[in-house]
Amino acid sequence: MRSENFIVINSEVSHPILAKAARLQVLGKSPAGFYLRLNKRIWEHLPSRVRDLHSVRSYEAWLHTLACLSAKRQQFFGTFFLRNRPALELMRRLAGQKPHGSTLRIAVLGCSIGAEVYSILWTIRSARPDLKVILEAVDISKDILSFAEKGIYTPDTSELVGASIFERLTKAEMVEMFDWEGDRAKVKSWLREGITWRLGDATDPELVEILGPQDIVVASNFLCHMSRADAEKCLRNVVQPVSPGGYLFVSGIDLDVRTKVALDLGWEPVRELIAEIHDGDRSLRADWPWAWWGLEPLNRKRHDWQTRYAAAFRIGSPERR
Ligand SMILES: C[S@@+](CC[C@H](N)C(=O)[O-])C[C@H]1O[C@@H](n2cnc3c(N)ncnc32)[C@H](O)[C@@H]1O
Secondary structure (H helix, E strand, O other): OHHHHHHHHHHHHHOHHHHHHHHOOEOOEOHHHHHHHHHHHHHOOOOHHHHOOHHHHHHHHHHHHHHHHHOOOOOOOOOOOOOOHHHHHHHHHHHHOOOOOOEEEEEEEOOOOOHHHHHHHHHHHHHOOOOEEEEEEEEOOHHHHHHHHHOEEOOOHHHHHOOOOOOOOOHHHHHHHEEEEOOEEEEOHHHHOOEEEEEOOOOOOOHHHHHOOEEEEEEEOOHHHOOHHHHHHHHHHHOOOEEEEEEEEEEOOOHHHHHHHHHHOOOEEOOOOHHHHHOOOHHHHHOOOOOOOOOOOOOOOOOOHHHHHOOEEEOOOHHHO
């Protein structure tokens, strides 16, 4: 409830009339919802060169604001194996810089039922079997976490996340990652090693002590469920465990919030694969501008585009946080 209140307050400050219009109900129906659906139908028939026009892009951004104002944000558990391949490729490249036989510490916050955790481990351990990868997997939901720890997935898992968790995997990857018994897939034991499954809250100010220093912290697709004010506070918290010179991967968050915090704290955007990672999770890009989690198209004409669209940042000394 607290989060929803914050959204209304934030949005009302910047768009007071639109906020009222977005909340208006006529005979129990939302005119804003109807307006958005109507536009969506029209959009489906617009050629991409028209959608790329500056004025049309601005109108899209306005529609997105309306979508944010008219919807209530809520937490989802949705996740996929190999959800964003370019982001995993960047992690693989960063892990590649570690000396032979060294230890790599990774924390995955908001890990849901574990697909992201196992995807990261599969990517890095396949490329660098010499590294000792130690991973802290944190989620606020106990039930979700115990599911994740078992590492067993079936077609019914899709009911929990709303889509097939395997849908982004090739047949070969499904064989490499799982031991199969009928339609029951168990994550291979070499991917289940070295993980601490931890019930925890990414907003907890003690997170830094609980996790200890990390080479990489990953915070994907849970900050967008929070109000902007809560997300900003949480983002400033999740960066704390990153060791100096380490990396924060943060996606699925309001881009204004991420840009503001990144500029405030002097984070250095990782320039490799910016566009690929931005477009790498098709569920987020496809839902722009109709859903509050939808991700705007990358716009290189913005003066701040690298900071705005980077999902990975190199983090400096602790004094700058
Ligand atoms: C949509 S899932 C994202 C899963 C995964 N990170 C991904 O990108 O596919 C969001 C997860 O974040 C968890 N979550 C939400 N708020 C959290 C918080 N404050 N601390 C830790 N986990 C949180 C939820 O329980 C849920 O499992």
